[in-house]
Amino acid sequence: MKTQASYLDASGAKALLESVDTFLFDCDGVLWHGANVIKDAEAVVNKLQQLGKKVFLVTNNSTKTQNEYVSKCAKLGFQCSQSQVVSTSFLTVQYLKSLHFDKKVYLVGSTGLSRELDAAGIRHIGLGPDVMEGNVFDGRLDHIRLDPEVGAVVVGFDSHISFNKILKASSYLKNPDVLFVATNRDERFPMEHLICPGTGTMVASVCVASGREPVVMGKPSQQVFEALRQQHGLDPARTLMVGDNCKTDITMGNLCGLRTMAVLTGVTTAAELQRLRGSERADEAVQVPELVLPAIGDLLPHL
């Protein structure tokens, strides 16, 4: 049995490097906070590659395209090519392509998704603001027309989320033949004084109104690792998932049979980790990582 949530020391780091070929890194909360690199994160990622390790960045964020991620990485000092980045916007489009989807998408999302759809030649409507004028109960809905060509509702992160968008997404989903795809269900991004709502809040509102549940692309769905495994022939037992969010990153790692390591620079706190270790609930036990590191930069002295 694996040890549970033990803090990585020098000998543990040595053993880890010998037994792992591939490192999967979540991005926000592990490598950076928004536009700011977390100390020494780029040095760790670059050094691992110099040591011959495979590195992939796997993010639930759907607001950027793969190319935009590569640009961001370059700007922040990470050496990464397009094939090393797996975002949920990319996965969503891959998923639709795998189904030979040729209808229109009603999109609740950002430009990351719309540009990936454009690049794949998939038509879409819904991007950008769409707000209700006046009182919804005074016949204001009469003018709303649904597009009969829509064959899928895709919900990702959308800071323009609105009543009209929830209404249209749910209305399309009345038709059971219309696909329902969500990039991820992250609940929130904690900030110092605020809670920034995650994609999960947008997905939840469409689920409640429509009474339907989506196919989810992002972690903890195993879709992410499956895509990488198939393309790059990865060995789960020699792959480490590094994440800050135990509910998404570590759960996915455990479900896929990967090694797992949590860092404490993001969503999951040390106190929460302690609570998860003691939990007897199956959905919480699966969130417990094998290893813990205060921050990704703490790996640097061991490389």
Next chain:
Amino acid sequence: MKTQASYLDASGAKALLESVDTFLFDCDGVLWHGANVIKDAEAVVNKLQQLGKKVFLVTNNSTKTQNEYVSKCAKLGFQCSQSQVVSTSFLTVQYLKSLHFDKKVYLVGSTGLSRELDAAGIRHIGLGPDVMEGNVFDGRLDHIRLDPEVGAVVVGFDSHISFNKILKASSYLKNPDVLFVATNRDERFPMEHLICPGTGTMVASVCVASGREPVVMGKPSQQVFEALRQQHGLDPARTLMVGDNCKTDITMGNLCGLRTMAVLTGVTTAAELQRLRGSERADEAVQVPELVLPAIGDLLPHL
């Protein structure tokens, strides 16, 4: 044991009228559809009162004040005074008053709630549009300041629901001392071609982002009947709850030990009712009404 979901006939109607003193009517889907009266609904409500029955209108809708409901009733031909109307906007304010609440409310809701709060002298912020400009990840949240005087987040129906509102509501709720009150959790209002999102969609998004659960005022919460029982000394066994939404109206009736009757002019369909009758799930069995009537007007010939 009560009979289950039997269609009301002439002898059943006679027995019902002899054994019931008080009629509680849900409004939308029972008495009216938006601005249109359902056939003979006003005649039934007025005739029952002429026969000496007590009548109350109990609605989960939070977009109007009690006074605005009385005006609407008058306009549509229903004889109703203010004390006969219980809306969730009214209940919410009563609830806050019962706690001697003297801080500020962050309101996700409509003018029904804001006016009831005003009338009770409870300060509030948040009414009306509040949309995000630009990209949320580029420091756009830095300017958001929380009001330290906020002591409660109230969520009702809000057609201006937005990212900023979900963000602010959840951020206030980071403080466990801040109350979280929801008018109701109705999922949707079905329309011919569209699904109109209910308050439950707005509540769900705040729940997901904040990780908290609200105190709920509306049906199926027993709060509604408790308020009426205390004020008017109603006998549950001689009170009939009439509703179109089995999940809210009929569940509340059953939980409070009332007689129950479903009409088929709103949310719950005959097919769904049939399914509920056969269900072994406790949360579905409690949705089964004692009686069924195609439409409220069908009671008129028996009065």
